[in-house]
Amino acid sequence: MDVTTGRSVDWERIERLPEFRELVARRRRFVVPATAFFLIWYFGFIVLAGYAEDFMGTSIYEGFTVGYALALTQFVMVGSLGLWYLKYSARHLDPLRVRIAEEADAATAAGETATAPDAHGVHEGRFDRPPPGAVEAPPAPARETEANR
């Protein structure tokens, strides 16, 4: 009947929608490299803490050691990736979700269970997003979280 309860929604049909495929592909394009990156950065830190005590204990400035500096980068990384994901979702994922919901609504309203219309393809093949790299994570301004609320 309607998409708010999910009753009589044709899930198979939505799964085949190009918008849905694009949504999943775009989410993966962010989440997979971002997850790989944060796990590597974090376990790199943990492994160094376990096996390279002297390196971690090297003083950079007046007792501020490599270990503490790397710990600080973890804080920066978590904040940056979090804000970046909010921004990426609002810009690249949410609009697609809106279109998919409209599509599902229209389809259930018309009572049609036919296959996905191809005319409604995705206009922008956005493959331009670089995988989340180490340092260039843009620490978006604080209002970003506000805006996304």
Add this chain to the structure above:
Amino acid sequence: MIPLAADLNELALGIFALIVAITLGITYWASKRTRSATEFWAAGRGITGVQNGFAIAGDYMSAASFLGIAGLIFLFGFDGVLYAVGFLVAFLTVLFLLAERMRNAGRYTIADVLSFRLNQRPARAAAALGTLAVAAFYLIAQMVGAGVLIQALVGIEFWLAVVVTGVFMLCYVVFGGMIATTWVQIIKAGLLLVGTALLTILVLNRVGWNPLDLFSKAEARSEDGEAFLKPGLFLPKPIDTISLGLALVLGTAGLPHILMRFFTVPDAKAARSSVVWAIFLIGAFYLMVTALGLGARIVLGSAGEEAAGKGGNLAAPLLAEALGGGAGTVGGDVLLAFIAAVAFATILAVVAGLVISASGAVAHDVWSNVVRHGRDSEHEEILVARIAALGVGAVAIAIAIIGGSGLNVSFMVGLAFAVAASANFPALLLALTWRRFNTTGAVAGVLVGVVSSIALVIMSPGVWPGPDSEGSPFPLANPGIVSIPLGFFACWLGTVLSREHRAHRTFQELYVRSETGIGAERAATH
């Protein structure tokens, strides 16, 4: 000096009473707004993203984080920071893999999501087992910690402190449900951040406002010298460090009381932003706690180690007292009382969150869906939820008192994280992402995760055959590196060895729902 059990700290009691009065007022207000199941477990889904960010922070930053990590850094230096980093990075796992999907596909409990397309009864029973195991271990650890702490800070007996904590916790949950729990957590997060910020400012004032001076000055005050700024004093075995890191970073994504918070917001977008709010609050908190641990070393020095107690849990309150002007001064007494009250509020907020998640597992999962096949009324479900909360709370209070202050708290917390990472996390993740995953896989994964975590912790050094013992069957204190792969393996093995014809709903439905939010539970309209 920290008062002994004999002499009461009236000032701390006064501040406690104030906090308790405010939270009970909120509970009364919330009780009038708690009629439906959605209101009881999910606060009517009317909590905003910012509010939920504060509530997640309040749910997560336990007394173990505040007093425990500050104490570890005070005693062992760098290794304490590893906990702080692990606890924080874990929220990226939650953000990227679970937060939005939980909101989109679930109603009240993690079992809703796990059992969505599986056979309801076995899958729900398994998920309820995982939830109850984590909640029980964590709850008992917090209750014992509360007893020890309040006994030391306020001067009332251990058993009385546990009972008082338990009674308030039950008041919030039984009468005020998730609405009261949420606001207790929000207030606590605010109090804790204000308290740690105040102490951090005083510490920085001590070292001449240059945070970089904290390191060299702390080193100078430690008998370990250079080693104080290096890893290895608390976690000498590298493989144990890695195992701990794994359990921390995956375990948070399997903590039922944290995941349950995502059902309280109106939509997935709010769930997402609430995680990022929580990240910033918790990140700021751990940065300050690190400064406090180093500050405690500078101010208290080696002479303070004995007074700080086992694990250094009293280092932060002692630091507060010293920064306020020392024992017996007005400033010292006020600051100590304030920090003691903040620690008390911290414990209350965490245990309330744990009890409400356990009540969801008992009433919504086991009673409504396994025992009554979903044929009970909503009225009955809430009644059972309240009784379940009372029951879980009473058992936790009893075990905490019987176990007494000697119960090993850090081992219980380690166990909670190990079960969460090895049982709950693999099954949830695979239910959401692996098309072939089935009921047998879910049940096998949860069972193996729970049993292997408990068995390995029992066989670990420090527990078997006794404290500080040599020759325990399992060499590591943290089981994660073995039990987490075992949990995933059991999920896979159970799935490939069995064939199921009848699933509850299709994977496609769960997949589309979790990614798009179509058909997700709506906020209650008032």
